[in-house]
Amino acid sequence: MLKVSFLEFIIRGIPESLVFFFAAYALTKNKIQYNRYLISVVLLSVSVYLIRLLPIGNGSNSILNLIIFIVLTVLVNKFPVIQSIKTGIIIMILEFICEGINVFFIQFILKKDLNEIFKDSILKMLYTSPSLIIFACIIIIYYIRLWKRKELKSI
Template identity: 40%
Template sequence: MLNISVFEFIVRILPEALVFIFATYTFSNIKIDKKKYLLASVILGCCVFIIRKLPINYGVHTILNIFTLPIICTSINKISIVEATKSSIITTILLFVLEGVNVFFLSLIFKDSLTQVMSNPTLKTIYGLPSLAVLAIIVIGYYNYLGKKEKLNYV
């Protein structure tokens, strides 16, 4: 079970849910329906919060989240299950890579005290935000690119 504070929910989980739902729209080449987007993001954030509270091994929650995102996007946003699953996997892998790069740079900066920094939930949340911000920039950039090429469709 992962202990999650209200701070982590507001600062990390909700923004991450917003980015993941946005990425699903983007990688599925679908224009955003703002109401459905916000509803799906809040529901995903709540599901992620609940999944992280489950008494399961670390890492299993990621797999459950990969399954949860397509279910939410299919039922609420009417995105096809194949596109939603593909988007979920791509976004998760991209976030893992970006978090790895982020941790690499943090290890260069903090050297031996990185373990202490990562053991503090508040600091870990704050120092984890650059990877989420870069993911958001990549997804927004790709969405804008698709919009300019007129490749976005309505559901």
């Protein structure tokens, strides 16, 4: 079981959902529809929190989160289904790459034990934040580039 504390939900879960849906808008080259964006963020954050409470193993939660993300991008944000699936997969891959870079840095540069870090929720949030920040920076730079080139469209 991958239970998270309410503090982790607030400090990691909500920002991660904000970045995911921002990435969805960036990758689909759509201008952000703020009401839809915020509704999606809240629904995904709560869904991820609830999925983490289920007695399932690693990996299963990621697939369920991806499915919910795709459903929300289609139903709430009105993205086409195929575009939502592609976007969801790209976002998950980018997130895993950023997390891999972060894990490499923690283990081989900082020489920290991940098992010890993940036992303490505060340390876990502190040490996993760089991957979310890296991911957010990539998406922000991409979105600004699209905005400057006037490539963003309204849904």
